[in-house]
Amino acid sequence: MNPWYLLYCKRSEQQRAEQHLKRQGVDCYYPQVTVDKIRRGKRTPQLEPLFPNYIFASFDAEKITYTTVRSTRGVVDFVRHGAMPCTVPFELILSLMEHEDSDTQREQLNEMLKPGDHVEVLSGQFEGSEAIYKEADGEMRSILLIKLLTRQAEVSMENKVVKKKR
Known part of the structure; x- marks a missing residue:
């Protein structure tokens, strides 16, 4: 299993980065949640990023280089500790996927x-x-x-x- 990394993206370009990374064979995860926004006096549900300007990516470093990922359109750089990119535990990714905009959250809000x-x-x-x-x-x-x-x-x-x- 390939490690997961956290990428910092240009402002409001997470979707573009996700598209270009997927074309290169990189697994991406861009968590979004539904938020009620008031537009023209009416409450409307709208998808927003859970972590603005960040996207999770998993790839095989032997096939795709860090430089290729970092120079992808919309991506600024890896989130790093010193010179090495940080890895994100797979359990955290799974947990985010389970809780992202789940039906139980909507039920709790309705209750x-x-x-x-x-x-x-x-x-x-x-x-x-x-x-x-x-x-x-x-x-x-x-x-x-x-x-x-x-x-x-x-x-x-x-x-x-x-x-x-x-």
Whole structure:
């Protein structure tokens, strides 16, 4: 089995590097994940690199030289320790492949909070209050509807202080 190496690529050229490396007979792995982006006010899923500007490559050094790989279009250089390129454990590559954009991740995201879910605030100025989840406010925060006196107010809070009520 050939060792795996980590390559540093030019900005936003991982796909180009992957194409050219595969044409040369190099095994490549370019992990991507689906991320929800807001475009024109709508949330749309989009594929993004898990490690921007990096790609994993495996090849037989007797058939393909380091110079050939390094001079491939889109590739800047190997990630190195001193003069020698770093090798990446195959177990790490397998682990990344297993977890990359898996169905279980999507299920966990869907199980999280949906608009209309009743939640409890665990800490902060609204500690112990019940609220209704409205929508995500970025990756780390959520917008909640909290009843204050006679009306509901929108409040943005960190996700770690919100717990879904069963």
